[in-house]
Amino acid sequence: MFNRYTASCVIVLADIYLVGQCGNQIGSRFWDLALREHASVNKKGVFDEPLSSFFRNVDTRYSEPVNIAVGSGDGKIKSLRARAVLIDMEEGVVSEVMRGPMRDVFDSQQLLTDVSGSGNNWAVGNRFYGQKFREQIMDIVRKQAEQCDCLQCFFLLHSMGGGTGSGVGTAILDLLKEEYPEIYRFAIAVYPSADDDVITSPYNSVLAMHELTEKADCVLPIENQALVDLVMTINKAAALKSDRSRVTLSSLSHEMKRHSSVTSGHGGISKDEKPFDAMNNIVAHLLLNMTSSSRFEGSLNVDLNEITMNLVPFPRLHYIVSSLSPLYWLADVKLAPRRMDQVFTDAFARDHQLIRADPRHSLYLACALLLRGKVSMSDIRRNIDRLRPSLKFVHWNQHGWKTGLCSVPPVGHLYSLLSLANNTCIKSTFTDIRTGFVKLYRRKAHLHHYTQVDGMELDQFQDSLESLSSLICDYESLDSQRDKQPETPPQLRVA
Template structure:
């Protein structure tokens, strides 16, 4: 069974992580809301084949029958631990793992905090905290890796707009590339909405994107603006502000995508897609490994029974994966050239249903001339809790060029005036050349994606495998 170690960095990374562990536990039918067995609790049904995969996310002592686990206190008594590393350079968010309802899943080796954050400065995160904690982080990762029998990948969670997630997260990513080059590094990163209060976000985003191009195996970018709009459409959270309720709702969407993404590696299925098949099929050129994602139906993001009236029609659910409105990053992947696509279906659908919808999708997509058949299909038999069927769409599309162009544009607005750069250049280890390099890298990848539109991909020298 494939195992994953989740590494969550900074406020955003740990808030997504908080949501991730709650949903992951519930996905295995563990009652999150009742500490002890409770006769009236609305139990999530346990499905056949579910528990064989418990060790994908959790480190279980030998001789534990996972089938007998029903509540959080059962997990505690069985000494089950999350395969996780929660890092932040302040304490408030990680404290929830120490004190919250899931505290039994995290021991001290999982939790690393400091004071007082990275002040929205990538260089502080990457160099100051990154250098100070390098050995410690490396040692904690080594211990987590040692607890695995079949480690498939690291799931990294962080935002790109702040300092700790983007800077220290990038440093952890480069450490992993260095020390575990053959293990997948799958990064889910949050691009800011554009109307946020982190003035230096364009620098942090550009510097961190440069590292993502160089060191990640696959990146699943999400964008707070797209997520907010999805919440509105799914009739979640009225709150428009950055309240904890708002973040809980948007984070649920990201987590649902991640659970879906890893479902084929965790649960049985008639046509299972392992994670490495996704990268092999969807990433034809090194560096161009940014995949847009979409979840359908939107009701599956809530971890609650669907509201009456929600669609259960297979065709509606599958076509939802390529609807512009369901994308976790702003934009329409079908508006560009699609290098590769994947449809990962969970639950009750036949191969015939899926083939019919793949044909529909193919009619809407422009594929490159050298790969007209680039849709990978996965079928996993375990649907998300409360649902009979759900689907995840992944696209490697040239439409992402706009994300990189927009990032360069925002970066240049500040950099043209050299605004705020002294905060970065005063950090030991940071050189102004990193700004130029990041900008060049962003422009290169935008060009490479745009080149696909004209069927003449211009793959920059540094993306090439030599």
């Protein structure tokens, strides 16, 4: 159904591992949006190099290309397989994906499920299921890796508050480090909100963070409450537009579906939009923008591994603050010069961050700006020069900017910007998690649910807490250098 003859050299860049309910829901949105994005560029539906980065062709018998957009007429995608593994200890979400419009993108060799779940318990996910399915997971990982011509990195999508996402997710991370130590490991980790309905989520988050700190190369923390705030911001903007233009609710809904980055139609699961679909789409767009230079051409493309190389000055301090702009497109896109400056300004604003923190009031260790679409280098330089005076960079890295430019914009936009910053503001998120952990741990609440699992020791709690406290101290130590002046380079004396 796809022609392979156009791709003389297929370069495969990444495998994506979707773990737990949260990871699989985000992943299904990502694969849907990715196919739609490729379909907008690849009009003939021919299997080419950009498509091969995250998909593989399993049937080359057919010579007639077809539409690759999901749900668009005769757009069958049976010859494509996503380079992904779906893992969940409750089969509900994975089964729903396999009944939905994205079912043809996965096959049984990419799935691993159980029926009982991890009971919101990191120990059950990591120590029990992680060991029980270790060989099976290793076999699935190996098969997926062997189908890659040039494996560059792994992406792990999971939550921190539940048992499977935090427990099995970090077990997979340990396996990847052991089996593929030279391949970069990225984690997209969704952190619970303060009023999370899982009482043990602070335990799960801190236990998982210990593993992420030691075994991941780069972690992008995302807070549930920040996603909720972003969706509310978009809804308010939509309401404001309706007041100004006096449109009906139905036409407003249509406008948001056309112009909002957080709405994608069916989304790869079912035809009915769910309350958390908009939140999941934001994370999916983060991943789309982050991988755009690996999938499309650009005048200044950024290798995925360059992100870690440029943003992580110290191995443990690899937690990256992310923001997206624009989140929606309600203004006239023809006002490009003025709007472009606003896109850069929004990327550093608090209400566009995917964590609830303000990076402008903290210290930057490094920052990457990944742009897509009709953007010139002069636009980038002008806006960096404009923003630089208001941003505090660590004194030994005053010019710690990394820029990337991909020529293909997201569907429905002229351009977009993903900001990735190593910023000390992340310590506030970690401090809140530690506070929740300590409240439970001081009372030894719910500990017996963990220690009764074989292989789980009480010392693991203390070690994880000390690891998190040490991480916070490292960021606080750097933050204390905010007002330190840049070192003046020594002057050469001429005899």
